[in-house]
Amino acid sequence: MSATSAQKPTLLSIRNIAKTFGRNVVLRDVSLQIAEGEFLTILGESGSGKTTLLRIIAGFETATSGEVWMGTERLDQQPPYRRRVNTVFQNYALFPHLTVEQNVAYGLRVARRPDAEIEQRVTEALEKVKMTAHARKKPSKISGGQQQRVALARALVNRPNLLLLDEPLSALDANLRRQMQVELKSLQREVGIAFVFVTHDQEEAMVMSDRIALLRSGELEQVASPREIYSRPATAYVAQFIGHTNLLRGEVRDGVARCGSLSWRTSAADGPALFSLRPEHLRPSSVASNGTVRVTGKVLQQAFHGATSLVRVECAEGLVLVMRTSSGALAAQEVELEFSPDDAIPVRESPERA
Amino acid sequence: MFSRAYKTAVTVPPLAWVAVFLLFPYALMFCYSFWSVTPAQTIVHSWNFNNYKELLQKSVYWQTLLRSMWIAARVMLFSLLLGYPLAYFLSFYAGKRKDLLYQMVIIPLWVSYLVRAYAWKTILGSDGVLNTLLQYVHLTSHPLDFLLYSPFAVALTLTHIYTPFTILPIYASLEHISRNLVEASHDLGATPAQTFWKVIFPLSIPGVVAGATFAFLLSLGDFLAPLLLGGPSGIMISNIVVSLFGAAYNWPLGAAISLGMLVIVVSLLFFSERLEKKWSFS
Numbered sequence: 001m002s003a004t005s006a007q008k009p010t011l012l013s014i015r016n017i018a019k020t021f022g023r024n025v026v027l028r029d030v031s032l033q034i035a036e037g038e039f040l041t042i043l044g045e046s047g048s049g050k051t052t053l054l055r056i057i058a059g060f061e062t063a064t065s066g067e068v069w070m071g072t073e074r075l076d077q078q079p080p081y082r083r084r085v086n087t088v089f090q091n092y093a094l095f096p097h098l099t100v101e102q103n104v105a106y107g108l109r110v111a112r113r114p115d116a117e118i119e120q121r122v123t124e125a126l127e128k129v130k131m132t133a134h135a136r137k138k139p140s141k142i143s144g145g146q147q148q149r150v151a152l153a154r155a156l157v158n159r160p161n162l163l164l165l166d167e168p169l170s171a172l173d174a175n176l177r178r179q180m181q182v183e184l185k186s187l188q189r190e191v192g193i194a195f196v197f198v199t200h201d202q203e204e205a206m207v208m209s210d211r212i213a214l215l216r217s218g219e220l221e222q223v224a225s226p227r228e229i230y231s232r233p234a235t236a237y238v239a240q241f242i243g244h245t246n247l248l249r250g251e252v253r254d255g256v257a258r259c260g261s262l263s264w265r266t267s268a269a270d271g272p273a274l275f276s277l278r279p280e281h282l283r284p285s286s287v288a289s290n291g292t293v294r295v296t297g298k299v300l301q302q303a304f305h306g307a308t309s310l311v312r313v314e315c316a317e318g319l320v321l322v323m324r325t326s327s328g329a330l331a332a333q334e335v336e337l338e339f340s341p342d343d344a345i346p347v348r349e350s351p352e353r354a
Numbered sequence: 355m356f357s358r359a360y361k362t363a364v365t366v367p368p369l370a371w372v373a374v375f376l377l378f379p380y381a382l383m384f385c386y387s388f389w390s391v392t393p394a395q396t397i398v399h400s401w402n403f404n405n406y407k408e409l410l411q412k413s414v415y416w417q418t419l420l421r422s423m424w425i426a427a428r429v430m431l432f433s434l435l436l437g438y439p440l441a442y443f444l445s446f447y448a449g450k451r452k453d454l455l456y457q458m459v460i461i462p463l464w465v466s467y468l469v470r471a472y473a474w475k476t477i478l479g480s481d482g483v484l485n486t487l488l489q490y491v492h493l494t495s496h497p498l499d500f501l502l503y504s505p506f507a508v509a510l511t512l513t514h515i516y517t518p519f520t521i522l523p524i525y526a527s528l529e530h531i532s533r534n535l536v537e538a539s540h541d542l543g544a545t546p547a548q549t550f551w552k553v554i555f556p557l558s559i560p561g562v563v564a565g566a567t568f569a570f571l572l573s574l575g576d577f578l579a580p581l582l583l584g585g586p587s588g589i590m591i592s593n594i595v596v597s598l599f600g601a602a603y604n605w606p607l608g609a610a611i612s613l614g615m616l617v618i619v620v621s622l623l624f625f626s627e628r629l630e631k632k633w634s635f636s
Contacts (some may be wrong), residue, residue: 058537058538058541059540059541060511060537079540080537080540080541081540081541081542081543081544081545081546082535082543085541086542087537087538087541088542089534089537089538091532091534093532093534093535093537093538094538095538095539095553096535096557096635097537097556097557097633097635106539106542106544106552107542107543107544109543110539110543110544110545110548110552111543138635154542155541155542158542158543251524
C-alpha cells in the first residue's frame, strides 16, 4: 500500500462487487478501498470492466452482488441523484441547450441553493478551470478541451466527496492531453477531492495516479502506487501492460533460478517460475562488473524512441531480449548483455480468463 | 465530376414535376381568385379583388375559419397530451417491446381514414356504442346528442386520426437525446422529475413543434371528418371550399379561400421551422 492510503481514512469501500450482463461476466469479486483525497486510477484494456465498475460507483449500473460503502453509508442502494459522487463523462455530456454557466450551475439549481450562492460558486468554478470568458456560450461553440474543463467545473462545483472520471482525456489530441493530465492532477491536489480516474492508457495512469488498480477481465490484478506497480509487478500481465518487459520463463531449484543457459540466485520459491526483467535493467556488459548474469546474442532490430532506443537481441535457444539504451545505436552485431539478479522480478502467471 | 448531361438528367424531372403539379395549379388558382362568376354561372376572366373583399366582409367565412382553427388547436393539444407520454414511454421505458409498440402506433395509419371516421360514427351516434352503454349503466336517461354532429365529434375523430403523426416526431426527438445527458442530470443530483423538465423536455421541443404542426395543419385542412361527423355546427373551412368548387359553382371565391389558407399554412410552417431551429442543438 502506498503512503497516501495508509495515512488517510478510507472514503469509499468497494466490497466483493460482481456484475454479469446475461451470461457475460464483466466483474468478478472486485474489492477496493479509496482513501480521502486520493487519486486512484482504474486501468485496464477495453472490455476489462473498468467503466462498468465506475458506473456501479456512480449508480448507473446495479451490481449483481457486492456492496459499495461511503463511510458508514451504503451507497449501492441509493439512486445516483442521492449519491455525493459526481462524474465527468467520456464525451463530457454537457447539456446542449444550456450555456456553459447554466451547465455549471445545474447541480446547485436542482439542489435549490440560493441564487447568490449559486452565482458565487459558479463564478469560482469557472475561474478555476479558466472558462470565465466563455460563460455565456453554448457547449457546441467551444472546443473539446474547453468542454472538458466545463464538465470538470460542473462536477466540482457541487463539492462531491468523490469525483469519477471516465476516460475524460481520450477524445483530446496528444499535446492537449498531456497538458490536461498535468492540469487535472494539480487541480485534484488543489481541491483535495478523491478522484477515481478510468483509463486504458498506462502512461496516463503512471503520470497522474497516487495508486493504480489494474483490472483484467473483470478481476483486479494489482493495486499499488505507480512506482511499485512498475518495479514490483505482481503478475506477468501487469509487467507487460505497464511499460515494456522481458518475461523469462524458467525453474527455481534450491534458491537458483534457471532459464535456458542463464542462472542466478533468487529468493523465489522452488518450482516453475516466471521473471520480469525491464529493458532498462539490461546493459552491454563491462569487464568491471561482477555478480551479474551475462548473455550473448545478435542484434535483431533497433528502434529509436528519442531519449532512448530499444534494441532487440536474439540470444541462444530462441530467447529474445529487449534492452533499453540511451547511448545511441549499437555498432556491433554480436553483443554481450548483463543484468543483476535483483532486477529479475518473480511474477505470477496470468492465466487466460474467458 | 458529373457531366452536364447527367446533371440535366437528374435535375430536370423533379423540377418538371414541381412545375406541372405544384406551380402550375397554384398559378391557375391564383388567376381564378381574381376572376368572377356571373349569376348565369359562367366564369368571367375579368380581373378584380371582389372575391377577397367578400371574404373579409362576410362573417360566415371568418367564423368558419376561426372554428376550424379552434378545432385544429384542440386536436393539436389533445394529440400532444396523448402522444407525448406514449412517445416518452416508448423511447425510455418500452425496452424489448419497443418495436412491437412502435408498430402498433404505425398500424392505424394503414387503415383507411374513412373506416376510422365511420367507426366514430357508430361509437358516438345516438344509437351508438357510447350512448347505449351510458343508458345501460343509467348515467343518462336519453342519448346525449352533443356527442355526434358537433365540433366535439370532429375534434375527437381528428385527434384519433392524427395522434400518430405527433407521436412519431416526438419519439424521434426523444430517441435523439443522448442517454448520457440523462445520466449526467441524475449524477448532478436531479430527481427523475427535475431531469424530465430540465433536460428531456427542452431537448424534445423540436419533435413537439413538428408534431404540433402536423396535427394542427392536417386538421385545419380536413374536410371528411366535419362532413361525416360535424353536422351543421361542425362545418370547417375546407367544407366551404369543397362546396364552392362543387354545388355552389363559385370557383373564383373557392380559389380565393384556398389561397388565403395557403398563406396561413405557409406562415405557420415558417414559424414552426424557426421554432424547431431555435431548439435544435446538434
